[in-house]
C-alpha cells in the first residue's frame with residue numbers, strides 16, 4: 001500500500017518519561033506504516049531543554065507560527081525535585097506556558113467519548129469542550145495582607161500624568177486585599193480563538209462571567225465578546241447553523257448539568273481552571289482528555305491533557321509492564337494530521353485521521369483497554385481484557 005503523503009511539515013515536539021515511550025510506539029505502530037510523516041522535529045525532553053538552555057522550546061513555538069500545526073508530547077515542568085533529579089542549571093519554565101505566551105493562544109479541552117464508559121452525568125452524551133482564557137485575573141494578581149486599621153485604594157497613574165483613584169475599603173481591623181487585571185487585546189484574542197474554533201468544529205459557544213456583580217471588569221469581557229461576535233462572526237455562525245450565547249456563570253452551570261453536551265463552554269481563567277477538572281472527571285478519565293492550543297491567527301498545537309505519567313515510567317525503567325493509556329496522545333496526532341489535511345485539502349489524510357480515531361474507540365468499546373479504563377467500563381455482552389501499553393496499540397493497529 002502506498003503511504004499517504006502531505007506537503008507542509010507538522011511541528012513534532014517529543015517530551016518526557018512514559019509519554020515519550022508511548023510517542024515512539026504510536027509512530028512506529030499506528031502512523032509510520034500508513035503515513036509518510038513529514039515533521040519539523042524538536043526534542044522538548046528535559047535533557048535537551050537543559051542542553052539548549054530552553055532555546056529549543058522557543059524554536060519549537062516559532063516553528064508552529066511558521067507551519068501552523070504542531071503536535072506535542074507531555075513534558076516535565078521542573079520543580080525543586082526535578083532540578084536535583086536532572087541536575088538542572090535552572091528551573092526552566094513550563095514549555096506549555098512558554099508556547100502559550102508566544103502563540104497568544106486559548107486552550108480547548110475535550111473528552112474522548114466511548115460506548116461503554118458512561119459519564120457521571122449520564123445525559124452528557126456529547127463532549128463538552130472547555131475554552132479557558134489563559135491570561136491574567138487571579139493568576140497575575142498582587143495581594144497584600146493588611147495587618148492593622150488602614151484605608152486601601154486602587155490607583156492608576158497614566159503615562160500622560162492623569163491619576164485615577166478609587167477606595168477599596170476602610171479597614172477597621174486586619175484583613176486582605178488583592179488587585180487583578182486583564183487586557184482588551186487578550187480578551188479579544190480569546191474571543192476570536194473561541195469563535196474560530198467554533199466555526200472549525202461546527203459547535204455553538206456558551207460564554208459565562210459574573211457581570212451582574214463585576215459591572216466593569218467582567219462586563220468588559222461580555223462587551224468584547226458581543227462586539228466581536230456582532231461585527232465579525234454573526235453571519236458565519238448563521239451560515240453554519242451554530243449560535244453564540246452569553247449567560248451568567250451560575251445560570252450557565254445549571255444549564256450545563258442539564259445539557260447533552262456538544263458545545264464549547266468559554267470561561268475566564270479561574271472558572272476554566274476549576275470547571276475543566278470538573279468536566280474531565282465527570283466524563284471518566286484524565287487519560288481521555290484532549291487539548292488543543294489555538295492562536296488568534298489560526299495556529300494549532302495539539303496535545304494530551306495529562307502529564308508524563310511518572311509513576312508508570314519508573315516501573316517501565318525497572319523492566320516492568322505498564323498499562324498506560326495512549327488515547328489522548330493518539331488524538332493529539334490525529335488532530336494534527338486532520339488539521340494538516342484540511343489546510344491542504346488532503347482528503348486521504350483526513351480520512352486516515354478519522355479512521356485511526358474510530359479504530360481507537362472501537363477497540364475500547366469492544367472490550368480491549370488499558371487498566372485505567374477497565375474499572376469504568378460496562379457494556380452488556382462485552383468482557384473486559386486489560387492490555388499493557390504496547391499491546392493496546394497493537395490491538396488498535398489490527399483493527400485499523
Ligand code: NAP
Nearest residue numbers: 074075076077287305306307308309310311324325326372
Ligand atoms: P500525570 O502524568 O497526568 O499523572 C497522574 C496520574 O494520573 C498517574 O500517576 C496515573 O495514575 C494517572 N494517569 C495520567 N495519565 C494517564 C494515562 N495516560 N494512562 C494511565 N493513567 C494515567 O500527572 P503528574 O504525575 O502530576 O505529573 C507528572 C509530570 O507531568 C510532572 O512532571 C508534570 O510537570 C508533568 N505534566 C505535564 C503536562 C503537559 O505537558 N501538558 C501536564 C500535566 C503534568 P496511576 O499512577 O494511579 O495509574
Ligand code: MG
Nearest residue numbers: 272273274277
Ligand atoms: Mg487546575
